Every structure is written in structure tokens, then in C-alpha cells.
Amino acid sequence: NAGVTQTPKFQVLKTGQSMTLQCAQDMNHNSMYWYRQDPGMGLRLIYYSASEGTTDKGEVPNGYNVSRLNKREFSLRLESAAPSQTSVYFCASRDEQGGRDYGYTFGSGTRLTVV
Amino acid sequence: AQSVTQLGSHVSVSEGALVLLRCNYSSSVPPYLFWYVQYPNQGLQLLLKYTSAATLVKGINGFEAEFKKSETSFHLTKPSAHMSDAAEYFCAVTTYSSASKIIFGSGTRLSIRP
Numbered sequence: 001n002a003g004v005t006q007t008p009k010f011q012v013l014k015t016g017q018s019m020t021l022q023c024a025q026d027m028n029h030n031s032m033y034w035y036r037q038d039p040g041m042g043l044r045l046i047y048y049s050a051s052e053g054t055t056d057k058g059e060v061p062n063g064y065n066v067s068r069l070n071k072r073e074f075s076l077r078l079e080s081a082a083p084s085q086t087s088v089y090f091c092a093s094r095d096e097q098g099g100r101d102y103g104y105t106f107g108s109g110t111r112l113t114v115v
Numbered sequence: 116a117q118s119v120t121q122l123g124s125h126v127s128v129s130e131g132a133l134v135l136l137r138c139n140y141s142s143s144v145p146p147y148l149f150w151y152v153q154y155p156n157q158g159l160q161l162l163l164k165y166t167s168a169a170t171l172v173k174g175i176n177g178f179e180a181e182f183k184k185s186e187t188s189f190h191l192t193k194p195s196a197h198m199s200d201a202a203e204y205f206c207a208v209t210t211y212s213s214a215s216k217i218i219f220g221s222g223t224r225l226s227i228r229p
Contacts, residue, residue: 033216033217040124040221041221042205042219042220042221042222043159043205043219045216048216058216090158090159092159094217102164102166103149103161103164103217104149104159104161104217105161106151106158106159106160107158108157108158109157109158
């Protein structure tokens with residue numbers, strides 16, 4: 001099925017460890033996004049990529065890096081994990097047609113716990 | 116800049132009753148508006164979207180929303196609640212440009228009483 005695929009679904013890290021969250025979409029969307037979701041805070045944008053080869057910071061970029069590897073793939077890296085990065089992470093891609101915005105498609109999320 | 120405010124972090128209704136989830140937006144240019152639903156331990160799923168066509172938008176699972184420019188509102192309704200509607204609902208706003216980002220409200224958790 002067409003959509004956004006995130007891996008892994010669950011991960012436990014020790015403080016200071018690094019890891020990369022993977023995201024791939026097969027809908028030929030130009031824009032891709034990484035959000036984190038924390039209780040009572042809705043979704044906050046970490047980084048986004050408006051097109052292949054470009055990335056920009058969102059609301060909460062500190063402690064993260066991203067790579068837009070190609071049009072399909074957008075990865076999120078935690079270089080030195082901290083307990084404050086315990087969260088659910090969602091990747092999304094954006095449907096744009098004829099100059100109109102038809103919404104985002106989200107992956108199923110990665111539940112990350114940093115101990 | 117855009118923003119969105121969802122009134123009520125938690126709404127509880129009886130099965131069969133009207134569901135009304137409130138969303139107000141702020142945008143300096145014509146907005147695109149969305150409602151998303153998130154079931155427990157799942158990602159967000161698009162319920163419906165307003166993209167400057169009809170002001171009354173029908174979505175999946177019997178939900179609809181009406182864009183009211185004069186009130187800067189985009190409230191979500193469903194005539195008769197079902198137990199399966201229990202979930203968290205997010206209103207979101209964006210404008211079209213290559214650099215625009217979608218802004219989410221803080222969410223409203225909908226509970227359904229038997």
C-alpha cells in the first residue's frame with residue numbers, strides 16, 4: 001500500500017547513545033517532515049525538507065539532525081540521546097497538486113524511550 | 116503566520132449524541148484547514164480538508180466541518196457518536212507555498228459514554 005513507512009516502531013536507548021530513525025514515502029511527494037508528539041503538547045515540528053536536497057529547522061531542532069537522502073527518504077538522527085528526547089516521532093509527507101495543499105500523510109510512528 | 120486553537124482538551128459525549136469539536140484559526144492569507152484523527156498507538160489519519168472549494172466539507176466516518184470565515188472557525192461535527200469515534204482529534208492550518216508548514220492544534224480527546 002502507498003504511504004509513509006517508518007522504522008523502527010519501538011526503540012530504547014541509553015543516554016548518550018545515537019540512532020537514526022528512517023522514513024520513506026512512495027507517493028512522489030516533494031515535502032517531508034519530522035514531528036515529535038508529547039502528552040498535552042500536540043505535534044511539534046523538528047525538521048522539514050521542502051524538496052530533495054534541502055532541509056530546514058522547525059520549532060524544536062536542538063539535538064537532532066536530518067538527511068534528505070533522495071526524494072523518497074528522510075532520516076532523523078539523534079547524535080547523543082537525552083531523556084528529554086523520549087517521545088513518539090512521526091514522519092509525514094505532503095500532498096501538493098496544482099498549487100494546492102491536500103494534506104499530510106503520516107507514518108505510524110516510532111516510540112523512543114531514552115533511559 | 117498561522118495558528119490554530121482547539122477549545123477543550125477533552126470532550127465526552129454519550130453514544131448517539133451530537134459530536135462538536137471546536138477549532139479556531141488565525142491566518143493572514145486564505146488558509147487550508149484540516150482535521151486529523153489519531154487512534155491509540157497509531158499515526159494521524161486525515162479526516163477531512165478545506166482547500167477553498169465548498170465551505171461545508173464532508174469527511175470519512177460521517178464527520179463534517181464548516182469553514183466560517185467571519186468566525187475564523189472550522190468546527191468538526193458528527194450527528195450521532197459511535198463508540199469507535201473515541202480518539203484524539205487534531206485541527207491543523209497551513210497556507211500554500213513551498214516553504215509553508217502545517218500547524219497543529221494541541222488536540223481534543225473525544226470519549227464516548229455507553
